[in-house]
Amino acid sequence: MYKLIVTGRIGHAVSQKMGITKDFGNFIANQRHKAGISQSNLASSTNISRSTLAKIEIGETSASLDTAQSLLNFFNQSFTDFDNYLRNQNLESKVYKSLKSKSDQEKILKQIEEL
């Protein structure tokens, strides 16, 4: 999955099918919320239009490799960090599916975070 991201435009038909575009959008939106900055601020800092950023965040459009790199750089993140995020997402969804008790889910999610 990592190879696919670095070699092609995020949002190619294949990656869209795999849901990477949406995941990348979520990842950037999460980073932005954590940093507490607006879409306008992020857009102007990375030289992309606010409307494009909005579409990237909701997975409606793809980010070119350069744009993806600019966005990641802004948050001091790398493609490897995004890859780890995808792995965590996958693990988290498995935890939700496998464990019925909410407190058990929280305990295991905490361990995943600490690992």
Add this chain to the structure above:
Amino acid sequence: MQTYKRRKIQSICNDLWDKHSLIPGFSFDDLLNNLKITYKEEEFEDDSISAILITKGMKSIITANASHHINRKRFSIGHELGHLLLGHKKELDIKQKERIFYRNEISAQGIDTDEIEANYFSACLLMPEDKIKSCIDMDISFDENIYNLSKLFQVSQAAMTLRLNNLGYC
């Protein structure tokens, strides 16, 4: 399970015993520490959970149900360690009571091989054949042997009975 797979599992377990100087009833703390596997215990709300294995990249954590008997915990840890060392591609494995029934149901059809192998691994690690053989006392009854050996190897009497049966002792 195929014979070559059994032998492979036995060989991995024997290597662990030699390399880590294990003794009957060994503690998992040092072994997991040497293997760089984090071990934790949690009080789970769902008591059917025996143990959980989480693997993230090269890091792994095994979490056992703190409220379970030490012998049950040991078998569950061995089971999860089996998944890890046998290269089963599991990012998350949850050993649950329900799954034991499920596993038994389908083991007869030989479908869920990973689960069967992990159980066999745990049995071989906790109760290696040669160590069991050398500790069996032919002058006492089968039941007395079960009692003594289960105490020595820190496993349940049920696990020891099954192991001895599988090794041809009745």
